[in-house]
Structures are given as C-alpha cells and as structure tokens.
Amino acid sequence: MDGKLNVIICGIHGRMGQAVRRELDNFPEFVFLGGMDAADSQDLFERMLQNASIVIDFSVRDATVKYAEACSKAGIPFLSGVTGLSDKQHSELRKLSESIPVLWSPNMSPAVNLVSAISGYMAKKLPGFDVHIHEMHHKAKKDAPSGTALGIASSIEKLSSRRPGISSARLGGITGIHSIVFGGPYETVEITHRAGSRALFASGALLAAKWLVSKKAGYYTYADILDIKELGF
Numbered sequence: 001m002d003g004k005l006n007v008i009i010c011g012i013h014g015r016m017g018q019a020v021r022r023e024l025d026n027f028p029e030f031v032f033l034g035g036m037d038a039a040d041s042q043d044l045f046e047r048m049l050q051n052a053s054i055v056i057d058f059s060v061r062d063a064t065v066k067y068a069e070a071c072s073k074a075g076i077p078f079l080s081g082v083t084g085l086s087d088k089q090h091s092e093l094r095k096l097s098e099s100i101p102v103l104w105s106p107n108m109s110p111a112v113n114l115v116s117a118i119s120g121y122m123a124k125k126l127p128g129f130d131v132h133i134h135e136m137h138h139k140a141k142k143d144a145p146s147g148t149a150l151g152i153a154s155s156i157e158k159l160s161s162r163r164p165g166i167s168s169a170r171l172g173g174i175t176g177i178h179s180i181v182f183g184g185p186y187e188t189v190e191i192t193h194r195a196g197s198r199a200l201f202a203s204g205a206l207l208a209a210k211w212l213v214s215k216k217a218g219y220y221t222y223a224d225i226l227d228i229k230e231l232g233f
Contacts (some may be wrong), residue, residue: 005213006033008045008052009116010067011059013037015198016205020056023202030206038063042070049074054209068083069100074218077212078099081108081205083147097219103212105222106147108204112178115193116148119180122189123162124187128188129182131156131164136177141202144168148178156180 005022011017012035024030034048038060049055055071057064057080064082071078073111078091083106091103107113123131135149145153145166157163164180175196181188195201204222211225 003029004030004076005029005032005053005210006051007209008033008048008055010036010045010055010057010063011038012057014181016058016201019198020058020184020205022229023124023199023206026203027206027210029210032215036067036147042066046074047071049076054079054213056067056080056205056209057082058110061089065089065096068093068096072096072099073135077103077209077215079103079205079209079212081201083150084143094219098217099218100214101215101220102218103208103220103222103224105150105208108201108208108222109193109195110204110207110222110226111200112148112193112195115180115191115227116152116155116180117223117226117228119152120159122191124159125162126182126184126189127160128165129184131160131162132163132181134173134179134181135165135166135170136174138173138175139170141170144170146176146178148176148230152180209212215231 007030009017019164024032036045054077057067061084064080068078077100108128133149135150136147147166149166153164153166179192181190181201208225
C-alpha cells in the first residue's frame, strides 16, 4: 500500500498491545501487519519482518531483546514500552541501536514525559526541598515501582544528584496516577498526572513510531521527540 507503514505489535494480547491495536483506527498511515506474543514462533516473527515498517513492543521483558535482535538483523526500527528491563537488557538494546533506530520509553504519554523533565528541573532549582514520588496502578500490574516512577526518579537524580523516595499502591482498575511532591520548609508543590485511558499511551506510542521510522540508527527516548534535551535529558 502506497505510503502506508506496516506495523507489528508484540504483546498483542496484553492490555497495551490491545490498546495499540484499537488506536490504529485513528492513524490511517499505519496498517496492522500482525501481532506476536512471547509464546509464538520466532520463525514466524522473522517472516513477518520481511514486510514490516516498524515493530511496536509491549510484550514482556524476557522477550524484548529477542524481538530487537530480529529487528536488527532485518533492518527494522524497534520501539518498546516494556518496563522492568535489567541493566543488561538496556545495554543490549543500546548495542542493537548501532544498526537500527531503537526507541525505549517506560511511558508513551507526551505529557508524562514533560512532567518527568519538569520534575527534574524543579529538583535542580529547589535544592532545599524534599522530593517524593507516589504512584498507583491497577492491581494486576506486576512491577512496582512503575517504570514511569523510576524514570521520573532518574530524571530528578540526573539533574539534582538526589534520589527521591518512591511509594506504590496497586488498587482496583487504576490506569495510572503519578504524583511528585516537593516539600519545602514553608510550602509544598505537587505535580500529578492521571491517566484516564490506555488509549493515551497507545496514541503516544503510534506518534513515536511515526517519528522513529524516518530516523537513522541510534538510541532514542521520548525526550528526543519532545526536543527537551536542553533541560538536561
């Protein structure tokens, strides 16, 4: 199809995989080529890559590098929002980005990524304030703290050399709530992001995929898309 981008979704039967599949209806430039789960044949995935434009990965951490390796061999851009990756797995993704464009983000919401950047900047400019992050998600979420909370904490530490405390709660069907609290001697500032639907993350992932397909080999984050490197990211 002329001008269309053929997308493979890894983790197709998961919450985010299904959200991305539904959100494709709002992105006419994409065509759904197929979906994969960790139990599916790697040979099938490699055959599908022959006609793919990009792979969007919301599978599980033990499958992410395997998918990225296949993309590297096929020369296909790889985008992942899988959280809970080990340092070794992150290192492997960075190594693979030498041959293809790779984008990893623990949260695909543009607004959340701006919150992360702003939080780091505030921590730098408010050295006398204590900082704490509290996150809440649905009770089926396995990792705690969330990847988003860890990402915000990393941003704060990078710019202020302080590692904030993090607390977590797993309740009901909450999509995601992240609050960053700055406590000074005479005032308190709180920044909160509330996700109303997984559609916002799916939309953000597809916006990122559209951006990534035209990039050269390299390792990217949402900070590159938002052009906020001047804040230190």
